[in-house]
Amino acid sequence: MAAERIEILKDILLDLHHGASPESVQEQFNQHFSGVSALEISLMEHELMSSDTGITFEDVMSLCNVHANLFKGAISGVEVPDSDQEGHPVKVFKDENLALRAALLRIRRIISNYTDPENKSYQTEIIKGLRHQFQLLGQFENHYDRKEKLFFPIMESYGHDAPPKVMWGVDDEIRELFAAASDLVQKLPQADIAELSEKFEAFAKEFEEMIFKEESILLMILLEIFTQDDWLAVARESDAYGYAIVKPSEKWQPKRQSFSDKNQSEMTSQLQTELGSDNTQVIETPAGQITVSFTPKEEEAAADRTKPQPFGNGYLSLEQADLLLNHLPFEITFVNKEDIFQYYNDSVPAEDMIFKRTPSQIGRHVELCHPPKVLDKVKQIFKLLRSGQRDKVEMWFKSERLDKFVYVTYAAVRDKNGEFQGVLEYVQDIQPFFELDSDYNRDL
Template sequence: MVDNRIDVLKSILLDLHHGASPESVQEQFDKHFKGVSALEISMMEHELMSSDTGITFEDVMSLCNVHANLFKGVISDVNVPDSEQEGHPVYIFKQENLALRAAMLRIRRIIDNLSQPDSIEFRDELIKGLTHQVGLLGQFHHHYTRKEKLFFPIMERYGHDAPPKVMWGVDDEIRELFNNFKNSVEQLPPYDINDVSYLFEIFAKEFEEMIFKEEAILLMILLETFNQDDWLSIARESDTYGYAIIKPTAQWLPHRESFEEKNTDKEKLREGSEDKTTTRTIDTPEGTFTLTFVPKEREEVIDRTTPQIFGNGYLSVEQANLILNHLPLEITFVNKDDIFQYYNDSVPAEEMIFKRTPSQVGRHVELCHPPKVLDKVKKIFQLLRTGQKDKVVMWFKSEKLGKFVYVTYAAVRDDRGEFQGVLEYVQEIQDFFELDGDVMRDIK
């Protein structure tokens, strides 16, 4: 039955992609569906993008709002009581959207006031207030980044790879629209307030649509799919990426049952003879049961403190880890199968130039980047994998840090010259520009 519904959804969406009017498609949809789950939408998008229909995620993205309008009012809610607790990632996500909506209302009101002929004597004060509210609204970047870096990796592990691709692409389009609006505000005056209003409304329309997609589709998929451990990992890593306008006022600590073995009168454990046989006696209302078994041998644990042969000398695992964490570089290793396998802890996560969190480990490298830079990522890996280059370097001035950043992508090859992966190391080099003189060897 679910498969049939998904086939109908696919057929309706294909009609839309092939030029059918939104009105006729809505009529088909209303005839077949009284409700649709977010999971069905995700499965439908996945099948559309992975089948031989010729539809790509760019196609789905271009009609994203039309799709969302199709489902408005009919998406089935998922009731997960935990998600309404203060501090839960879903609770925080929704609270941020409320705060962002409030900032948009204030911006619209200030723009309306600036448009009035008699606002000239209050213009400077109004522009100052508008600039402040635009700064608050711009914090939606933290909201989007948490979604992209924490929600999406777990979704992909559960097989929901289509919605993240589509949504990340739309996120970047919204960021661009916001930057256009923000730049116009920074030019007030002499920039015309009517032009500012026009750019704001273009942004606002897409931004509001995304809020609907987040709360009615994305969160419904997550609530149907994620378990408590998934949400706990998101809660632990959220501080790294920051929050939009609001900050959590409480830590989410769900009730967790302990399932560790307990030695009670109902369950008595006694060791057997030298053959290591264990007997377990369990009393139940139906009688006493005796189970006899040989416990599994404890697996050997790697000794992290004893030095081992390591390159040209000896290091313990612990020492190697400490050395990597003390390098003045942010290091990331992607293995030969394009899987993000390791990053070091040279600085706290919230201070990283390129932020990394444990949830990204094990993810395909292409899924760790927004769609707009995928071609560049693929090109770098192709150059390094094929041996056309051993290193690819880039640098840029970070406006946020006010410093120069130097990035190196290096091919990692074994003794036989076979490609084993890519090592990325990121370095802040502003201090190099500020060296005083040709030499400094004295200890200050």
């Protein structure tokens, strides 16, 4: 990947940001490129946002569609044999996009039927069908959640942090457009169908642009940088976030060579036999003798998780401490003093979590774990806790998705010397508190 190409791409986008027309920029682009890799686009966006040009991720996000149109037809594809297998995250992602596109088309037809005077007597049935299709289309939230919580952390671990940041910001704008259209659907027949059609098309335009960005840019980056283990991790954790309209019909299991302990022992034994009792062998070469030696690796004894250790005001084994944390009636997350997401407990299955957490998020910077629209608020909370201005920040809200009240606490974690060591977040479903029976002796 030539650095010169990155610089040319960056200069072209800078011209665009400084007011050049999309047409002139397109001509400039066509003069220099017959093909561009998705990785080059990623690196270009990273350099653009991290250089002293004054271009922020908000600037890049505002021209995201113009960028995508610039690259249409010029992006080089990447072929990975496994990616078309049933259950592979790439195939699942593309299948969802097909199903979501189909839902868009059905909604357009239903809106058209609603406005047809000949169908006036069937409006109740049409509204019912429209609401059902919106409910199906609304499952794009699961599609976006998997992208943001599973794809993005792995991308960031390889140094590609610019595309996730920009794409997450656009995702949130698309969510807002969908919410505006959905609100009008629920108000039918009182709502104005023309206004609904206008808001739906505004959403559909951005949504279809995102599908292009996902399949022509995002997935191309992932196919170039992800290992098979990365894809397996995504497949393993996807159920926690759910799917959009369609689900994988089978589990993806690539063919892999087994390197079991038995195979390793056989290989070690064979090597020791070939080298001799002293684990050395002399090999004659035209340049002289070479002595090969082999030292068997000593196996480290695994820590005894059942052995009690001094722990606070008593003794606990690792196994007991893990069990206790997982039996607390809270979802716990710990972010260390370097702002790295380090731990979460398993108080409930991942699919039932209020704030979903999966193993791939461990090791991620806390700022990358949140959508751009709430990032300033998160930074402010951590600043208050780190500085000592506050020991706790508490809030509650009504979750429409879960239909329950949620109580969230961010607490500063300090050692015995008062030094800041991180932030503990605990999240509690407080809906049962509203449903408590006032009779204390009822069940006694």
